[in-house]
Amino acid sequence: MLIKIHKLYLSIYLSIYLSIYLSIYVWKTRNKHQLPSCRKKVSGTTVSTPCQIKMADNEPQNNAEIEVEEEIDCEEGSEDAPQSGVTSELTNELMQNPSVLAALQDRLDSIVGTPSTYIQNLPKSVKRRIKALKKLQYETTKVEAEFYEELHKLECKFAEKYAPFYNKRKDIINANVEPTDEECEWTSDEDDEIVEGINKTTIEEKPAENKEPEVEVLDENTKGIPHFWLTVFKNVDMLSEMVQENDEPILKHLTDIKCVFSEKNPMGFTxxxxxxxxxxFKNSILTKKYIMKSEPDEGDPFSFEGPEIIKCSGCQIEWKKGKDVTVKxxxxxxxxxxxxTTRTVTKTVENDSFFNFFNPPTPPEDEAEMDENAEAILAADFEIxxxxxxxxxxxxxxxxxxxxxxxxDEYDEEGDEEETDGKRDCKQQ
Known part of the structure; x- marks a missing residue:
């Protein structure tokens, strides 16, 4: 993404500088040679002049000399023809001249990624104060890191308070307990619609062409809430993309998902x-561990925006014979x-499956050595x-x-409207 932005800025700078240089050159040429009037026919007139290409800051670059020959042929009554013809030909000449393009490229290389001209031209006394502000900024960044560390501790503390409710949810889903009438008192105008939606979501399969959807009939004697977590996964786009057809029978046996926090050394969650x-498979629990850090990067401290996941690890799934859905x-x-003669060779290859989630790629010690595919997989894994x-x-x-x-969806729609209206949430002074 940063590379694309860099190329975009480069293109913008190139366009701007070309426009400026062309305008300056045409203006100087017109004033120096007094282009003929367009009130009468001029034929075979030749303009030949050496020019020195200068940058916007009036510093010559490479002293590029260009000989420009221009034939001006205008009609009577036209006041714009000579200028238009000169501009067009000059544009072509400049765009095709290697010296000009090299000078522009050198100039662009010197400005892309550097501070603005305003900052560069500030007095030393002001630049000294800016350094003091940056040091203050670094100190506030360290305080911000402490804030997030304390926030993580608070999250760990409140996880214990959430636990009884999550355990009760698990018991109801898996028919370990039956909620009382009092516990089921929850009135809503949308209850009937929600119940109808649940039935469709949990028991209907995607209809194929010319095929009626197969519906599993659930009666009043149904225990717990069947296929609860599988339904959750299929309802969320991010997770449904991971779930394959072969995964669904397995995920019907998923009874609960928990998050266990580690407060320090290292900071993270499982x-x-x-x-x-x-x-x-034989496992009763599959785990995925995430390691986090909440401290500014020494090389780029001002990029800190809060805790980030830096590493993750899965677990070994003990598949029963012939049941491993992660390979084919x-x-x-x-x-x-x-x-x-012919012979048949069998080969085991990786297969798309939700359970590849428990076998993420291992990042190398040097992040620069990681290939793009592995980097994309890890980024998606951290997000999930x-x-x-x-x-x-x-x-x-x-x-x-x-x-x-x-x-x-409602939040997405509001965001779209804001983009359409071109309005911002923040106020500009």
Missing amino acids: LEFYFETNDY VVKKKLKHKGRG GHFIRERIIPRAVLYFTGEALEDE
Whole structure:
């Protein structure tokens, strides 16, 4: 993204400088040579002049000399023809001249990524005070880091207060307890619509062409809330993209998701996925651990914006024989060129699956050595882990019913309207 922005700025600078140089050159040429009047026909008139290309700050670059020959042929009554013709030809000459382009490139290389001219031209006494402000900024950044550390401690403290409610939610979902009438008192005008939506979301499959949707009929004797977490995953775009068809029978056995915080050494959290006994793997818990840091980078302290995930690790899934959905067997027939005989070779390759989430790529010690694909996978992984921790676990029932999705859609629509209107939330002085 930064590379694209850099190229965009480079293009903008190039366009601006070309316009400035052309304007200056045409103006000087017109005043020096007194272009003929357009009130009468002028034929075969030649303008030949050496010019020195100068930058916007009036400093000559490479002393590039250009010989420009221009034939001006204008009609009577036209006052703009000579100037227009000169400008057009000069543009072509300048754009095709290597010396000019090299001078422009040198100038652009010297200004892209550097402070503004205003800052450069400030007196030393003012620049000295700016350094003092930057030192103050660094100190406030360290205080901000302490703030986020304390906030994480507070999150760890309140996680203990949330735990009883999450445990009760798990018991109701898995039919370990039946809520009392008092616990079920929750009136809402949208209850009927939500219940209807639940039935459609949890028991309907995506209809194929010319095929009626298959509906699983649930009666009043149904225990708990079937397929709760699978439904949550399928309702959230970020997670539904990870869930493949072969994953769904396994995720029906997912009974709970918890987040366990580590306060220090290192700062982070662990996502725990609880499964009932199933035919796919032996593990009862699958874990994903995230390591965070909340301190400014020594090389770029002003880029600090709060805690960030820097590393993650999964766990080993003990798949039962023939049940590993993260791999697939590919069969390939090989034909012998000489004898003409064929033989079948089988090869195991990686398969798309939600359970690849527990086997993330390991980043190298030097981040510069990481390839783009692995970097993209880790960035998406960090985002998913953060989303499950911040949104899915605390608001699971609302993602199950779809209410949380409606709230997010409303925020998106408001954002679109603001962009259309071209308005900003902040006030500019």
